[in-house]
Amino acid sequence: MTTPSIEAVHLSKKYGSFLALSDLNLKIEGTKCVGFLGPNGAGKTTTLKIFTDLIRSSSGQALINGINVHTHKRQALTSVASLIETPEIYPSLTPREALTMICEIRGVQKDERNNRIEAAVKEVHMEEWIDKRVGKFSKGMKQRISIASALLSDPSILLLDEPTTGLDPRGMSEVRDIVKSLKGKQRLIFMSSHILSEVSEVCDEVAMIDHGKLVVYDTISNVTSRFSGGENVVEVGLQRQVDPSIVSKRISNLPGVVSAEQKDGKNINIRFSGGLDVQERLLSDLVHMNIGVVSFKPSSSELEDVYLKLIKDTL
């Protein structure tokens, strides 16, 4: 069993005089979800397109499981499924036919195909459209079928380019759930997104890119603590209203807590200094205070702050 990996080695891409990627070096290894962040034109989609043979690099190498995508595409993409932009499917085909084509191309055994197709289509909630022609589908429906196609071959690596684009809020939530469930199935997921809350919610690590250069690659908690003076922020959700004095007197004085801010009656932002040990103890302390803790998660606005700081810094 190989540990899934993707690696950009001195990867550069020029479009005429515009340098879309500039000597990008990035190695992602293991089973996890990595968010790929950056402003428009930073090189996110370009990177993903190079890894999926949609474009070629001007120099450098794109390696998947150590195999060069451009010289050994078939071997390199065997264990990869991807969703780049919003693919169109031949309009006269039905999802069942289009997905059967992908199964056949990927060598899914004949006796497994129907089960896999129906499971993938069920996962994206398109069962009742499975035998209707794709030409009549909306953009969001096509996106769901494309997501289903990415799930078909049981890939160990998923490359997703803004996978929730074009979907309604329910669809976006469902895609996030799919990505989270794939994380549980030991996959390497590399996902570009503009939605920082989505990345905070779904991803373990984050790679930020700007002007074609890698700005940072680390776990989300390391990135946020490193660029916010060693401090982290968690958002605590409560079941019931809490007295402001509890926040200002008791929570603010818990070990490691730098500040506590009541956003509204049922939500508190707590800034603390320290790593995962402090975070674990903080959660335990809050639970023991019997204030009705129902959620405890790293603040998405914190990642946003770091993002804005880093991207601004490179301008």
Next chain:
Amino acid sequence: MTANIDSNHIPNSFTQIGITMKYTFLDFLRSRRFLILLAITLLIAGLLTGIVAWRRPESFLSSDLAFYASWWGMSVTFVIVLSGIFFGGDAISGEFQNKTGYFGIPNPIRRSSIYIGKWLAALVASTVILAIFAGITVGNGIYYGFTVPYQFGESLLFAWFYLIAVLGFTFFFSSLFKSSSISILMTIILFLFVFNLIQVLVANFVNMEPWFILTYGAQIIGNVLTVPYPAHEVTTHVRQLSITTYNVTIPEGLVIIAVYFAVTAILGLVLFERKEFT
């Protein structure tokens, strides 16, 4: 569940070509363009049937060969060019413009397999149209009491070779442009106007055999139905003006068709391999 890196055995490239061909052909068969091309082919055949039935032209009904030369020889190249435009005009450019390439390319399949699979699908779909037109031709010939001359078999084979070359050419043009409408328009202009114009100008005014024009090579389709086979070079003197007409020989015609196919197929394939989905 553990990551399943090698659980699927990727089929070889030949199998993947067959898979691409199968689903592209299915898409063609169900598409409006297939129905439109079928309707145009039936319209051409219907017009010919009507004209021959009503006017009973001597040029059509004097002999077996005259019938096939007039009916088939005059119209089949038009049907072939239309097939090339309908099935090849946007076959590759559509992958970029319509974004269907984003669905297929990022899979473990060579681009050449996709190109060849789509080309074969276009060939099969066009062959269906050609066969329908040939069937109607033969049906009419039998109705008027003509036997099917062996030269018609040769002509049918040459027509199919020409179809192969036309599809090679249209696929090349389709690879050249990212816009479907431009690639279709360029193909129409070239095959219906430019090639014929250059052929006439070169032969009549430069007195040079237009051996480098595909439509010139395609003349073997009609010429083989003329017995004896037309002379290679015919000069007609009208007052002080001498006009030279060239008739392509069968070996020459086959070489022109083969070279056009080989060159455009290779160029089209190379272009598609290098083209980027930007």
